[in-house]
Amino acid sequence: MTQIVLRVRLISGDHLDVTYEDVDSSDVDDLAEHAITALANDCGMIRTRHGDRMIVLYGRGVAALEMAPRGAVL
Secondary structure, three states: OEEEEEEEEEOOOOEEEEEEEEOOOOOHHHHHHHHHHHHHOOOOEEEEEEOOEEEEEEHHHEEEEEOOOOOOOO
16 A cells, blocks of 8 residues: 655645555555546545545645655655
8 A cells, every 4th residue: 555645735825634545556656646537537536534534625726735755754
């Protein structure tokens, strides 16, 4: 299972750090590309975690994604 941490900047200007994971992916770059591709569409979405909560991010509400080599700070 591959896991990345994304800092998501919303169109409202707020930001949050979420964890995105996939059991089928073994490459961090492929996982990041999947998240970007999914959120590029207005109707696209991904399921993420923020602490103990599951959050569904919809592409229409996301302004930017940041991913550092070590990940964002949770």
